[in-house]
Amino acid sequence: MSGVDIRPILYTDLDDTLFQTARKMSEPVSETRLAAIATNGHHSYMTETQERMTRWLLETMRVIPVTARSTEALARCRIPFQGWKIAANGGVILSPEGTRDPNWSAHVSTLSAKARVRLEALETAVHSNNRERRLRHWIVVEDGLPIYFCVKSNGDEAWLDAIEEPLRNVAGDAFQCHRNGNNLSFTPHGISKLQAVLHLDERLRGEALRFGMGDSLTDLPFMAACTMMMIPPGSQIDTAIGRT
Ligand SMILES: [Mg+2]
CATH class of the missing domain: 3.40.50.1000 (HAD superfamily/HAD-like)
Structure with missing residues (x-):
């Protein structure tokens, strides 16, 4: 054997x-x-x-x-x-x-560099729509590289509804949007x-x-x-x- x-x-x-x-x-x-x-x-x-x-x-x-x-x-x-x-x-x-x-990390670092500005714009968009702190949000960072953006509700999952469309507009067609339950995330294509x-x-x-x-x-x-x-x-x- x-x-x-x-x-x-x-x-x-x-x-x-x-x-x-x-x-x-x-x-x-x-x-x-x-x-x-x-x-x-x-x-x-x-x-x-x-x-x-x-x-x-x-x-x-x-x-x-x-x-x-x-x-x-x-x-x-x-x-x-x-x-x-x-x-x-x-x-x-x-x-x-x-x-x-x-090899994969090198590939991802190129995609991350291209997505950085838009990822930060997604963060800013939630900041300005989160006066009651209903949402928590962060950019997932690996080895110093921003990878994807994620938002969760601190209470009712439906609180994500109001922010989803504005974020989709900021993300444009450069990101894959994922929504399931209390998860809303935007990941750069690739x-x-x-x-x-x-x-x-x-x-x-x-x-x-x-x-x-x-x-x-x-x-x-x-x-x-x-x-x-x-x-x-x-x-x-x-x-x-x-x-x-
Ligand atoms: Mg799962």
């Missing part, structure tokens, strides 16, 4: 796919299923079923997280991912040793989960079967690049299909 790893590859989103914040859970949270620490205290947990599934996935597949989380927020995740990782909406590819893929998966896939694929798993419409492009796609019931994708 050669030492080649023939296990299938699983590219998987994290939040609302493998785990979620306590308020979204229909069963009591258990500290033994703590999945990710949040700096604001709103930690994320797996359900009993998610925990069982995740354990099985880690044993049987090469699990590669593909997440909007920054590398810092990904490091607060408690699931023991051993291999490659994709963070910051595709802005970063991390090796199993935790180093950044240099930086995406799909592009990062395609780049990483070049070096990993070989003969391996590839599965893609995620809950959001913006996960679909990277999932569709795989052999099979998997979605959680009740997710944004499930709802869009019209099944729920």
Whole structure:
């Protein structure tokens, strides 16, 4: 037998796919299923079923997280991912040793430089429409480079409605807008989960079967690049299909 790893590859989103914040859970949270620490205290947990599934996935597949989380927020995740990782909406590819893929970082740095002014304009636009501090917002920065802009509501998710259109106007057609629940984000075209998966896939694929798993419409492009796609019931994708 050669030492080649023939296990299938699983590219998987994290939040609302493998785990979620306590308020979204229909069963009591258990500290033994703590999945990710949040700096604001709103930690994320797996359900009993998610925990069982995740354990099985880690044993049987090469699990590669593909997440909007920054590398810092990904490091607060408690699931023991051993291999490659994709963070910051595709802005970063991390090796199993935790180093950044240099070719990908060089590519992203060019896109980041082009997007910088518009990312700052998005920040300014929220500043001037946030007198009651209903929203929190930030530019996700990796290795000193601005990657994407993200806004969340501090209360009702519907508070994002009023800001979405003005921000779309500022972003123009240079950004991919993502809205799901309490997440509103703008990522420069060229930086995406799909592009990062395609780049990483070049070096990993070989003969391996590839599965893609995620809950959001913006996960679909990277999932569709795989052999099979998997979605959680009740997710944004499930709802869009019209099944729920
Ligand atoms: Mg998700």
